[in-house]
Amino acid sequence: MDAREKTGASGGDYAGFDPRSLEAYIVKDPQKLAVNLAKAAENLGKAATEWLAPRERGEVVDTIDPVADMIKTLSKVIEYWMSEPQRTLEAQGLLLQSYMGIWMRTLNRLSGEGDPGEPDTLRKDKRFADEEWRKNPFFALLRQIYLVTAEWAEKMVEKAEGLDDHTRHKAAFYVRQMTAAISPANFAFTNPEVYREIVSTDGANLVQGMKMLTEDIAAGRGELRLRQTDYQKFAVGQNLALTPGKVVARSAVCEVIQYAPTTDTVFKRPLLIVPPWINKFYILDLGPEKSFIKWCVDQGHTVFVISWVNPDERHAEMTWETYSQEGIDFALSAVEEATGEQDINLIGYCVGGTLLAATLAIHASRGDKRVKSATFLTTQVDFVHAGDLKVFVDEEQLDALESQMKATGYLAGSKMASAFNMLRASELIWPYVVSNYLKGREPMAFDLLYWNSDSTRMTPANHAFYLRNCYLENRLSKGEMTLFGQKVNLADVTIPVYNLAAREDHIAPARSVFAGCRFFGGPVDFVLSGSGHIAGVVNPPDKKKYQYWTNGPAIGALDEWIAGAHETPGSWWPHWQAWIEARNADRVAARKPGAKGPAPLGEAPGTYVLVRS
Template identity: 55%
Template sequence: MEGSRAGESGNDGNHTSHDPFHVKDPHRLAINFAYMLEEIGKVAGAWARARERGDTGTPIAGPLNDLLATLAKIVEYWRADQNRATEAQTRLISACLDIWTNSIRQMNGEFDENEPPQLETSRADRRFSDPDWERHPFFRFLKQIYLAAVRWAEQMVDEADNVDGELREKARFYVRQVMDAVSPSNFLLTNPVVVRETLQSNGENLIRGMRMFAEDLAAGNGALRLRQTDYSKFRLGENIATTPGKVVARSELAEIIQYEPATDTVYRRPLLVIPPWINKYYVLDLSPERSFVRWAVDQGHTVFMLSWVNPDERHAHLGWEDYASQGIGFALDTVQERTGETEINVVGYCIGGTLLAACLAAMAQEGDRRVATATFMASQVDFTHAGDLKHFVTEEQIALLEAAMQAKGYLDGTTMATVFNVLRARDLLWPYVVNNYLLGKDPPPFDLLYWNSDSTRMTPANHIYYLRTFYLENALAQGRATLRGRTLSLADVKIPVYTVSAADDHISPARSVFVGAKLFGGPVTHVMGGSGHIAGIINPPAANKYGFRTAPLDAATFEEWRESATFTQGSWWLHWNDWLVAQDGDRVPARHLDPDGSYLADAPGTYVLVRG
């Protein structure tokens, strides 16, 4: 019975049709559908067993409730006036009837030069790239109906007069999520690629897909751990995170890695990098040709990396103050001790930059001048325009998270991974659902997606403080945040600052980074790179991709700054390095790691190896 599953397609018998939607072997297709149902039973079993154990992850019901409440306010506007509601319904029905009429004409070989043009997606939208979405009448009809519904739903939000700007932006986000979820490209019978594969393989793709689905549910303990790449192709320290170095210090929260120099002389000021503790530091040390760390070492910098612990219940009590002292404070002490230098260049990425900004404001009051320059990569300090993630941060959701985290001692990594995937569901969720579970194909190896899947846990004390203080209260920007008993003001940070945003960043939006850059009290160089939160930052010069924009920070609005900015092709890394060297380009003999020295571990260290 097992031998007749995937891998035995049978033959076509007497069928000679070249129609890709022709059923080759109805008998084999029926049998494989039965096997698929058996695999679905295993999926249900994996889901049920996790709930019997009570191991169902952290609840994220808040966003669902907020979605319903938000869209209800849009519906309320249209239902309040019967004429308005009728007009809206007529608009959608009319568009669908036009599409139906045009489809019938095209099926009969009739073409009207005056008929309205077909709705199209952007070039970046790959969902409908297969030729059968256009050449096959049924799938072309589905696509047009779907795109008409999307346009109509977006118009309903944009034309609702009873909502403020913030609610409208949230409604746009939720509508986009819902419409992306119901796209015909996501379903077995409405995606021509899946239908062709199912018929040509006699359903073996669905058996493989459901088997992968069950495996991914089991791997996530009842929550779907969607595989986005082939994990077996990567080994930390072997083909990813390979820049040579040693762990030279370790605290309860962080390991400090010092990298071996690649030049005979190095810049006097060492370079300390503070990554986010959501995911792991090696996004900055991916495969050698994409590694920011390796590139910085090659430019002559003595690079130190902070690698955060992947916390568990033992770390539940560690909060914002601990991350500042045992993280950044500990790292600065280590760099000073290792190099003897009292002036250090520091880079903060994403939330690591937010923590760095708070530390710098406290250090300015304390008279601690060790940080000579600060670079903020896609880091927010003003959360007024905090992007789509803000829609998930409500009092209701924070209360749910806090209760679950206190009971467990940490936020499991699957929860945050799911949230980030949902934020960009069209790119990070639905394509893999189709590829993995409907087409039954393993995703190809990709270092960035391997890192993206290597999720981390978070401590209750730190995560809840961060969500409330920054996303809900925006306390740092408003001068109300505290650290080490001091009320913080970013205007006290008067050292040279370099801020870089990414044009399409959905986590730290370019507008948000621009507004925050204006809060620092010293000279600020502001740059906007291309692409998104990761690709816009991890943009090695050799790739010559995206480009970046530069302009003085004196523009009143982000739009004015963007219009006045000068565009340069290529990576912003070169521009940043020139800026950094201009602050102090003095060089000293390379600081080599003693091969016989006593170190805690080889890079990439031990904390980074703990899976979430």
């Protein structure tokens, strides 16, 4: 009787375990492995030097200590469970009970009694896709212990009493960050794939991985610039942001790009897009097959887009008002000059939409009626349900952030990029750490991740205003935000609004976008797309991916709205196009950039977008 028969080959995971598979984990050339491990350690030392040197020279000042805030927050959870012996025993008992269940299942499998099956709590996780995480007793035990420990830690936060909402939110977030970091999949000798790679290459993968780590810290000038794609495969203006057009206006804050028509006639009302300044506008123009901008041009829109400046210390005093006046208002004037039209449709994306909403309220108070419709893409105007980004915003953390921005004159783009990556650490951080630095593999070319890495800096005055007025104090929806010496009231915005949320959005949660609809004073059509903050927006019809839901105005709770909504497969773009045409479908002869108004200043995509952080 062979080993497979002894363990019950038709049963569970260990039944498929073949002891001969251990060959892949036995070192064949110890001397060569030792040499490569020494080289890897040498490269790791170089990486440490790249990290330390800018700090010793004073080029990098770490005024924000997230570890200190994490310890302070989690200590409140620990204090609750340790303050009474009965609670301590309860917490220990929950964990030990789970461990005992794992141990008994392991013994059953090893003794050939079959697989009793894992409880639902041991959820499927793509970090553990390799079959060895289930077939190999050692790795299977590690996986199960890790998963139940992570779930136990989350329950400790959930069940802790006496925590205010913000502290509980932060504690839950920090626990997820910790459990994501300590996953056995993230370590060389507890990840079967990496372990096999070490054996098969005699450690050459670690040598290459530590070399890549050194390069990434050097590229970040003392900060880890985690490579998520092959940067050499992309260049803005060469295979990204290709839609033809001209820069028709430029201010200290932005360039305004007008795109060349592809139809004989165009809609009478031009279309101006206000993207977020936290990232660059070409997320809407990644390439011809994915470009929302090109698609709009092909539908007959005269499209303009704001390309925000990538600020440095010279722009430190530029405020929210500056971005409103020298950004949106400046661009509206440029559209007027280039087309002769005063009736304009606007689109605002993410924080660009938040700025647009506040600007429209100011317009309403001044009697400025140029904007005839507003489309908001994954935009928050009410921040009660703003999601995990609120973890980074409280008085203490804002004070530290403002001190850092004051010292440098800007917030480094890497800081915001890191914050966004942390929202999905198990997808956007650790898989790349494992693949890049432990396996020593270059990431695949992916345009979206190139854009994600092309981060922008932020001015201290603008960013501090945004965080305080929106995330911390929620002043916009309350009618308490002050701009240009007057209170901003979204109820004054009575133009038609198309408000798109993405169901899996982790930056502007659908619940938050939905809640914000009720603050506008005019008709609001709420639409929910499938996927997340990017894919839910950048979803060309030709791809036939995802879906969207419609159910009229945002009334009641989001779950109730969804329950009665109509689901349509594919992209929301045609639905939006029909919404625009229903409000005004008049057409005129196609408008070429530069045919009217001042002479163009250059070719699209302009110069501001080319400045890297």
